[in-house]
Amino acid sequence: MTELLRAAIFHTPENAFHSAGALRAYTDGALVIKGGEDADDRKDNGTILACGDYAQLRVEFPEAAVRDLTGSFILPGFVDTHIHFPQVRIIGGLGFTLLDWLEKLTLPEEARFADPSYAATIAQEFVRSLASHGTTTALVFGAHFVESTAAMFASASATGLRIISGLVLADRMLRDDLHTTPDRAWRDSNDLMARVANLPRAGYAVIPRFALSASEPLLEVCRALLKENPSAYFTSHINESPQEIEIVAELFPWAKDYLDVYEKFDLVGRRSVLAHNIHAKDSEIDRMAKRGATVAHCPCSNAALGSGIFPMRRHLNHNARFALGTDVGGGTGFGMLKEALQSHLLQRLAVDPLTITPAQMLYLATRAGAEALEMDSSVGDFTPGKQADYVVIQPRQQSSLANILKNSPDPERTLGAIFTAASAEDIREVRVGGDLVHENR
Secondary structure: OOEEEEEEEEEOOOOOOOOOOOOEEEEEEEEEEOOOOOHHHHOOOOEEEEEEEHHHHHHHOOOOEEEEEEEEEEEEOEEEEEEEHHHHHHOOOOOOOHHHHHHHHHHHHHHHHHOHHHHHHHHHHHHHHHHHOOEEEEEEEOOOOHHHHHHHHHHHHHHOOEEEEEOEEOOOOOOHHHOOOHHHHHHHHHHHHHHHOOOOOEEEEEEEOOHHHOOHHHHHHHHHHHHHOOOOEEEEEEOOOHHHHHHHHHHOOOOOOHHHHHHHOOOOOOOEEEEEOOOOOHHHHHHHHHHOOEEEEOHHHHHHOOOOOOOHHHHHHOOOEEEEOOEOOOOOOOOHHHHHHHHHHHHHOOOOOOOOOHHHHHHHHOHHHHHHOOOOOOOOOOOOOOEOOEEEEOOOOOOHHHHHHOOOOOHHHHHHHHHHHOOHHHEEEEEEOOEEEEEOO
16 A cells, blocks of 8 residues: 655755755655555556655545654665676775776776676675665676676666666776677677566666777777667766876877767767766866766765866866766775765865755765666656655664764754765665665664
8 A cells, every 4th residue: 555654854856056945855754655456556556656744745645554764864765877796895905096906906806707606696795785875776887797797687686776787898908808809799798688678677788898998899889789779878987097098098099088989989978977087178078068978976986096086066067967976896885875975075175176065965876866877757856756766764873873963953964964974774774666675674
């Protein structure tokens, strides 16, 4: 039957960088979720019927079953726009720059995913970690191996998460055991796409690792895959470190900048998500904005690898899209709450500083990611008709978060405290389309 959840509720149904009133906050709120017991009703189960003040919605939905979560906070499910599946077990490798980190930590670990049984074990760890940190939708770099990437898709499907991923493609400048060929990339990508086509809550992305490791024939394959599969996404890396940019310029001497490499092969569009973009030219940001592409901003990774501070104000000035990603191995873990906080902290120190509000932090962790993936008509906030993807945060008794919230004067301060002090241990429950994907008892 229809369910009414009573708790404090926060969501941003508008872009919080463009609208001062984007945050909707209900201190004593209600989220009404459709449920039905007969066949006709069940098809829309797990959709949001209403979000607002408890007293008003209790009157409007008198037959709804009330679940009283007073003392808890409900946020939309987090959307991670950049995360690497094969990097779960190298988190914490600190003190490296990007290319050294790849050579010494990342690529040796990713080569282990040639073993499907190892990959299946990590897939379960990966999906559990996403869910336990409140991530309900993620754009995921898969493995360089078909069976291993398929194992991650299967684990996510069994759990109920929304996952967009694909086979990672490279044919030069990595380890030989991670290389493919253009012909094999075409065959393997089509095989994997066919295998995941009917999985619920799954989408496919074409993923050359980065321009540095992709030859022109391999990028031609990426173009052909996208042309033949218009619902597919494209994701890769761009402008993460000065050394990487220099090598890309040597490999593609005809390109005017890093973005031009991807543009040459028609890889930059509305369903393109490019990670980092720290050292971008204004012209690149402007072209990305005009093509509707999104930057996956990974503040923890940017800091941990010493790559730099994301020029957020410059992206805003060009009206370019950006959302949050954890990166995982290069960063500090799966926590989108932590990414939002780190984004706030680093932007205070940027060359062109910006003070990000709690409402903007929430937007970046939720609706901005949904917009990046063209899923904002169905997820990202609590607008009626959308899917009930949500996170219940219940501060532990006597925790720092619980003590801080005793003195919170207003909803924005409460939300700021949640981003500052909450952790996975405070996440009580996570649901996707109303289905339970994580519960912390």
